[in-house]
Amino acid sequence: xxxxxxxxxxxxxxGALIIWAVFVVAPFLxxxxxxxxSDNGVTGGATYIPFLEYEPTLDGWAALFRDTSSxxxxxxxxxxxxxxxxxxxxxxxxxxxxxxAYGLSxxxxxxxxxxxxxxxxxxxxxxxMPPAILAIPYxxxxxxxxxxxxxxxxILVYVAxxxxxxxxxxxxxxxxxxxxxxxxxxxxxxxxxxxFYRIILPNCGPGLVVAGLLCIIFSWSEFFFALTLSxxxxxxxxxxxxxxxxxxxxxxxxxxxxxxxxxxxxIVAFFLERYLSRGNLAGTIRE
Amino acid sequence: MxxxxxxxxxxxxxxxxxxAIIIFPLIYTVRLSFSGWDINRPGLDSVGWRNYARAFVxxxxxxxxxxLYQMVFFCVLFEYTLGFGLALLLWKQVxxxxxxxxxxxxxxxVTPVVMAVVWKTIFHETLGPLNDILSWFGISGVPxxxxxxxxxxxxxxxxxWQWTSLMFILLLAGLxxxxxxxxxxxxxxxxxxIRTFVHVTFPLMAPITIGALVIRLIESSKLMETIYxxxxxGPGSATETTSYLLYIRSLREFQIGYTAxxxxxxxxxxxxxxxxxxxxxxxALIGRSEARx
Amino acid sequence: xxxxxxxxxQKKFGSVLALxxxxxxxxxxxxxVLVGPSGSGKSTLLRIIAGLERETSGTVTINGESMAGVAxxxxxVAMVFQSHALYPHMNVYDNLxxxxxIRGVARKQVDDxxxxxxxxxxxTDLLKRRPRQxxxxxxQRVAIGRALVRDPQIFxxxxxxxxxxxxxxxxxxTEIKRLHRELQRTSIYVxxxxxxxxxxxxxxxxxxxxxxxxxxxxxxxxxxxxxIFVAGFIGSPAMNLIAAKASKKFLHIGxxxxxxxFEGSGAVTLGIRPEDFLLEGPDTPGTIGAQVTLIEPMGADxxxxxxxxxxxxxxxxxxRHIRIADGDNLRLKLRRDSLHLFDPESGQRLN
Numbered sequence: 001x002x003x004x005x006x007x008x009x010x011x012x013x014x015g016a017l018i019i020w021a022v023f024v025v026a027p028f029l030x031x032x033x034x035x036x037x038s039d040n041g042v043t044g045g046a047t048y049i050p051f052l053e054y055e056p057t058l059d060g061w062a063a064l065f066r067d068t069s070s071x072x073x074x075x076x077x078x079x080x081x082x083x084x085x086x087x088x089x090x091x092x093x094x095x096x097x098x099x100x101a102y103g104l105s106x107x108x109x110x111x112x113x114x115x116x117x118x119x120x121x122x123x124x125x126x127x128x129m130p131p132a133i134l135a136i137p138y139x140x141x142x143x144x145x146x147x148x149x150x151x152x153x154x155i156l157v158y159v160a161x162x163x164x165x166x167x168x169x170x171x172x173x174x175x176x177x178x179x180x181x182x183x184x185x186x187x188x189x190x191x192x193x194x195x196f197y198r199i200i201l202p203n204c205g206p207g208l209v210v211a212g213l214l215c216i217i218f219s220w221s222e223f224f225f226a227l228t229l230s231x232x233x234x235x236x237x238x239x240x241x242x243x244x245x246x247x248x249x250x251x252x253x254x255x256x257x258x259x260x261x262x263x264x265x266x267i268v269a270f271f272l273e274r275y276l277s278r279g280n281l282a283g284t285i286r287e
Numbered sequence: 288m289x290x291x292x293x294x295x296x297x298x299x300x301x302x303x304x305x306x307a308i309i310i311f312p313l314i315y316t317v318r319l320s321f322s323g324w325d326i327n328r329p330g331l332d333s334v335g336w337r338n339y340a341r342a343f344v345x346x347x348x349x350x351x352x353x354x355l356y357q358m359v360f361f362c363v364l365f366e367y368t369l370g371f372g373l374a375l376l377l378w379k380q381v382x383x384x385x386x387x388x389x390x391x392x393x394x395x396x397v398t399p400v401v402m403a404v405v406w407k408t409i410f411h412e413t414l415g416p417l418n419d420i421l422s423w424f425g426i427s428g429v430p431x432x433x434x435x436x437x438x439x440x441x442x443x444x445x446x447x448w449q450w451t452s453l454m455f456i457l458l459l460a461g462l463x464x465x466x467x468x469x470x471x472x473x474x475x476x477x478x479x480x481i482r483t484f485v486h487v488t489f490p491l492m493a494p495i496t497i498g499a500l501v502i503r504l505i506e507s508s509k510l511m512e513t514i515y516x517x518x519x520x521g522p523g524s525a526t527e528t529t530s531y532l533l534y535i536r537s538l539r540e541f542q543i544g545y546t547a548x549x550x551x552x553x554x555x556x557x558x559x560x561x562x563x564x565x566x567x568x569x570x571a572l573i574g575r576s577e578a579r580x
Numbered sequence: 581x582x583x584x585x586x587x588x589x590q591k592k593f594g595s596v597l598a599l600x601x602x603x604x605x606x607x608x609x610x611x612x613v614l615v616g617p618s619g620s621g622k623s624t625l626l627r628i629i630a631g632l633e634r635e636t637s638g639t640v641t642i643n644g645e646s647m648a649g650v651a652x653x654x655x656x657v658a659m660v661f662q663s664h665a666l667y668p669h670m671n672v673y674d675n676l677x678x679x680x681x682i683r684g685v686a687r688k689q690v691d692d693x694x695x696x697x698x699x700x701x702x703x704t705d706l707l708k709r710r711p712r713q714x715x716x717x718x719x720q721r722v723a724i725g726r727a728l729v730r731d732p733q734i735f736x737x738x739x740x741x742x743x744x745x746x747x748x749x750x751x752x753x754t755e756i757k758r759l760h761r762e763l764q765r766t767s768i769y770v771x772x773x774x775x776x777x778x779x780x781x782x783x784x785x786x787x788x789x790x791x792x793x794x795x796x797x798x799x800x801x802x803x804x805x806x807x808i809f810v811a812g813f814i815g816s817p818a819m820n821l822i823a824a825k826a827s828k829k830f831l832h833i834g835x836x837x838x839x840x841x842f843e844g845s846g847a848v849t850l851g852i853r854p855e856d857f858l859l860e861g862p863d864t865p866g867t868i869g870a871q872v873t874l875i876e877p878m879g880a881d882x883x884x885x886x887x888x889x890x891x892x893x894x895x896x897x898x899x900r901h902i903r904i905a906d907g908d909n910l911r912l913k914l915r916r917d918s919l920h921l922f923d924p925e926s927g928q929r930l931n
Contacts, residue, residue, distance in 0.1 A: 139538075
């Protein structure tokens with residue numbers, strides 16, 4: 001009888017997991033299927049299986065490369081812009097954020113009644129600001145400095161958005177690295193900066209990777225500032241896709257472009273899962 | 288470690304960027320909130336507290352706060368519960384565990400707004416698959432995006448789809464870091480799975496629960512992109528959250544000064560609410576589990 | 581060649597006083613051990629000497645030069661940590677060579693030094709390995725090697741053997757002693773284990789709660805502890821400390837009396853080491869009676885717990901061939917010159 005009970009239990013377990021798994025992939029499968037449709041696959045009601053219920057075509061995917069003038073979407077521009085802005089802002093945020101996190105982990109700062117944990121909290125609390133609040137000041141600021149609708153303008157804004165994430169991940173990471181390592185380096189003859197980049201940093205791989213991947217995810221998917229701070233010269237992916245929505249673009253091109261824009265992120269997700277399962281982020285949350 | 292002159296080199300670059308790019312704009316917003324800058328009268332003038340006075344009787348604004356709180360409540364509730372459930376399921380070695388973990392992490396990594404666009408096609412009343420599948424079960428023509436309550440539900444559904452995976456990751460990491468000894472003791476004491484969960488797992492996870500909830504609350508309070516893509520706050524203003532309202536008022540209607548005052552009020556309320564919530568929750572969860580030992 | 585002078589050093593962490601009024605001079609080529617229970621401040625003192633912590637007040641001078649505000653790398657000290665603190669991303673060779681490379685030493689010289697030290701410590705075949713591929717004992721050897729490559733004027737050890745198992749500890753302890761004999765460098769060693777202190781040190785400094793209880797050669801500390809704390813801390817098994825009363829050349833222990841040369845009077849704490857008891861036949865004068873309650877065979881000796889007057893417990897160490905049984909009544913004689921008398925209030929030595 002015990003055997004049957006166990007089987008029922010694990011059957012339920014797998015059942016639940018599979019149900020959720022189906023829920024997770026459903027939108028992707030739908031978009032994939034839709035991207036191969038044309039008129040008859042859509043206007044007559046929902047269809048699912050190619051060849052059985054509709055004739056698949058490559059119209060949707062071809063539109064990605066065609067110019068907007070001929071009814072296409074031309075994803076290369078936005079793709080490149082998103083790539084540049086994501087990678088550069090992530091890199092800068094990683095550099096500055098890791099430096100700050102190391103400082104906060106190793107030294108004591110005092111500013112009146114405030115100390116290290118307050119400063120860390122200050123960094124992290126920046127995430128409370130809804131982008132909507134900062135939209136006007138940024139718009140005016142970037143306009144004033146001539147950085148509106150430029151890569152640099154967006155990169156600057158993104159770095160500020162990403163710093164809290166980097167500091168959050170890396171402060172907890174550094175707290176798990178014993179200070180004896182820094183001390184041994186300093187006794188061996190390093191000043192704190194040398195100790196940081198010769199001894200501590202090379203041992204930060206996992207933390208840096210996780211922080212870096214999170215940065216890329218957030219900056220690639222950022223929508224609001226991309227929408228309001230860039231329009232003509234710089235077009236980022238998320239606003240491009242959303243604008244298609246209101247431009248009466250057919251569902252198949254829409255689905256194809258949506259999928260194309262998130263493919264890099266799926267790859268990033270793969271690496272993120274790898275690194276997360278190696279390390280342990282629980283300490284990060286225990287605040 | 289010994290305090291040295293070097294410590295400033297580490298902290299200051301990041302601090303500087305943050306102050307320049309977030310603090311100054313915030314101060315500027317405060318200044319703006321005292322001006323009457325709008326499309327008719329551009330420029331930084333001074334109108335005293337008039338904007339704030341207007342804000343207090345602004346029905347749309349407070350409505351949006353109410354809508355926001357309701358949405359956030361349901362979203363975070365479902366995301367936490369489902370995330371915890373999934374984490375518990377995948378906690379012990381499971382066949383294809385890695386496959387499931389990888390699959391479950393994908394929704395939180397993909398662009399929310401883009402997936403919302405895809406979901407919009409799914410929710411389409413006549414051409415979308417959701418109503419189609421529901422019709423197989425005899426439920427016909429749910430007006431997902433054209434009526435208040437279904438629209439509300441659709442937003443929550445999409446948010447849950449997206450962010451349950453974040454809670455899942457955080458809670459799973461937490462579960463994996465728990466010590467084994469209390470479980471062995473519970474086993475020897477003869478506790479079943481439910482009792483073990485209530486008396487061992489949940490209390491031990493208290494700090495992680497609080498951290499995960501706070502993180503998700505902060506992020507979901509900014510709920511705007513999904514709404515932008517799916518309902519445009521409609522029908523009417525049934526799904527209008529504060530973030531969305533601020534966006535419309537400031538960048539579409541150009542009521543810069545007035546919206547600045549709304550922003551400040553919103554910020555103050557959010558910070559107080561979050562701090563209170565964190566404190567209450569930690570007292571409830573951690574206070575209790577400390578007493579239990 | 582290095583002399584370290586510590587004068588009036590005090591260290592506070594916030595409002596917690598970790599070290600108070602520390603005065604100590606460590607002579608050239610001396611091996612000094614700082615010993616004490618946890619929280620005694622011994623590691624803090626070592627770190628202040630190293631330059632990893634700054635003293636709140638007082639001065640530390642090395643060879644006459646004040647070390648106030650001087651960073652560790654300018655003090656020419658090398659430190660072996662409790663947790664070895666080897667650089668995980670480098671192999672043994674690079675770990676040993678790092679501090680030379682940082683100073684810009686020529687490659688050939690670095691190589692010579694590293695190989696010489698590796699041979700001396702018998703870790704030459706480990707040179708290509710990473711720390712995580714080695715055992716605890718090997719790692720600690722490499723940590724010592726790192727300090728040797730530095731060839732500093734002062735060696736500092738912060739409980740280097742505490743993380744190792746007993747057998748390894750004894751082996752490495754002997755190696756450290758041998759190294760000191762060969763190299764003759766000023767060394768300061770911190771441990772909580774008084775056995776390590778006694779076997780390694782030229783002089784021992786006993787610390788408690790941030791204060792120095794006694795400084796002296798191991799022998800001195802063993803035979804003439806300056807106060808109750810040192811008496812109970814040094815020596816294993818620990819010294820017996822019993823309440824007694826002295827009056828006019830007699831000691832009253834419970835209901836029994838002993839003649840003594842001590843001329844004071846009043847309440848005293850009597851200290852006597854377990855091995856300083858002699859077993860006498862029954863009814864021998866000048867002895868104390870005690871009843872056996874517990875017997876612990878220790879191999880070469882036996883440790884016997886007895887009660888005097890049914891309430892004062894003492895431990896007695898006797899050679900193993902002496903047959904004793906539970907409940908036996910023993911007559912114990914106290915070896916001459918083995919009595920330690922302390923003031924019960926101040927803890928200070930009286931005789």
